[in-house]
Amino acid sequence: MAAPQHVRAAPLARALRATATATASAPVPIKSQGTSRRALLGLSEPQLRQLALDLGQESYRGKQLHDLLYKSRAKQIQDFNHVPKAFREALLGAGWSAGRSPVHHAITASDGTTKILLKLEDNRLIETVGIPVDDDNKGSSRLTACVSSQVGCPLRCSFCATGKGGFARNLQPHEIVEQVLAIEETFKHRVTNVVFMGMGEPMMNLKSVLEAHRCFNKELKIGQRMMTISTVGVPNTIKMLASHKLQSTLAVSLHAPNQKLRETIVPSAKSYPLGALMDDCKNYFLETGRRVSFEYTLLAGINDEKQHAEELAELLRTCGGGYHVNLIPYNPIEGSEYKRPYRKVVQAFVDALEARKITVSVRQTRGLDANAACGQLRNEFQKNPLLEIEPSPSTEPTLVPA
Template identity: 80%
Template structure:
C-alpha cells in the first residue's frame, strides 16, 4: 500500500536507450558508447520498480535520462500511452526532453500529446566555463530567441564535471551574470538545481562506473520515421 500518495510529487528520470548515440562531448553517457534502444516494457518497468522499491506513487515522468527520446520515439510513445492510460500519470505530468534531432519535432507534434516538450517551451543551455558562459554569449542567445519569435524560457545547466573531460563548471557569480544578461533582454530564465553531483548521477554524468570499455557500437536506424507510431 502506498503511503502519502498525494502529499508530494515523485519525479522519475527515464532511461530511453542503453548508452547514447549522439556522443555530446560534455556528457559522460555518450562517451560510454551506444548499445541499443530500450523496448516499451523496459521503460515502463522503471516506474514499476521505483514504486515497488519506495512504496510511493510516481507522479511525474521525464524522458531525459540515458539516451535521446527522438531516436527511440516508438518506444517512448508506447510507454507514454501506458503511463497515461494504465498508471494514470497525467500527460501534463510528463516531459519529453530532446537535443532536437532534425525533422523529428514536427513528427512528435503530429501526435498531439499534452505532455511538455522541453525544447518547445524551454531551451536547456549547458554553461561551460570559459567557452559559452560570457555576457556576449548570453546576448547571442537572446538574439537567437528573438529571431525565433520570443516568449521562450531558458533553463541554464551549469556543467557537471566528468572524469577525463577538459570542460569546467562555471563559478556562481559567472552564472548569475549570465542570468542578469538574459533578464536584461526580457528573457525568462532559471538555473537548474544540481542534484546527485556528489554521486556522479547529476545531469550529463550517467555512466556505468565499472565500465572499462565503450559499449559495442550499434548505429541507430537512419530512418527515424520508421520508429514512429502511426497516429
C-alpha cells in the same frame, strides 16, 4: 575513450530512418530487440483482453492481467496467481514474459536522489533516477522519474558521460515503463512526473518513447502535462512529435547560441542547422500550445559569457513566444576538459537574459554524490568513475579559459 568530434552521416541517417514511423503499438507486438520473449508490460487493457481471447480464454482474463501488471506489480508470469494455471502456461508457451527486470544496484545520494541500475534480459545495464522533491509551499511532495530511452547514446555530445560509453541498442517500451515501476517500488511512493532525460536520445527511439508515454498516462495515470520529452535535435522528429499533439513539454538541449559553437559541443548538430531547429520548436508550440524548454549547459569559458547570453536572447526572439530557458551548470566527469562555471558567472548569465525579458531558471543539481546528476548518467560498473565535485564556488581564482 574520448568522444569523437563528429557523427558520421551514414549511421545517423540509418538511425533517423528507423524513427520514420511512430505509431501506436500493435495488438500483438513483435519480439523485442535484445530479448527472447514478448513483454506484457506496456500493453493496454484492450490489448490484454484480445490476447486472452487469442489464447482461448475469456476476455475478462485480460483485465486480470492488467491488474496484475499495473496494480499488483507482479514481476513474473509464474506469480500470476489470480489466473488459471492453463492460462499461465499458454502465455509462457506463446513466448510471453511479464516484462520486468531485476534491480542490479541502487545508490542513494544525501539529498535523497536515487540511481537504480536495471539488468535487462540481454545482461545490459540501464540507469534510471528517482528525484524526490518536497514542496513546502503546497505541503505536498513530488517524485520525478528520469528515464532512459536507449542503452548508451549514439550522439556523443562532448560534455556528456553517457555518450562516452558508446551505443548498444534502443530500449523497448516495457524497458522504459519498468523504470518508473522500479522507482515507485524503491521509494514506496507514486511517481508524479516523468522526464525522458536519462541515457540516450529519445527522438531516435520515438516509437518506443511514445508507447511508454501512452502507458504512463493511461495505465499509470500520470498526466501528460507531468511529462517532459527531451532531445538534442534530430531532423524531422520534432515535427513528428508535434503531430501527436501531446500535452507534454518538449525540452531541447541547445547548449550554444550559434551554429558554429553548437557543432563543437553537439557534433550531431551538423545535420540540423540551428535555424531549422528553432523553426521546428516554434511550430511545436503553435501546434500543441505547450511551451518549449531550452536546456543550456553552462561550460566555463566556452559558452557562459555575457555575449553568449545576449546572442541567445536574440536567437530566442526568432521563436516568438512559448519558451523558457533552463540553465544547467556543468557537472564535470573524469577526463573531460570542461569545467563548472563560478556562481557569479552563472548569475551574470541569468541577469543578461532577464534584462532582455527572457524567462530563465537555474536547475538545482541533484544526486552528485550518487553520480546521478544530469550529464553523469554513466555506469560505474563500466569502470568510468565520475569526479566528486563541489557546488560552484562563491569566491574564485583567476579563471583560465578552456
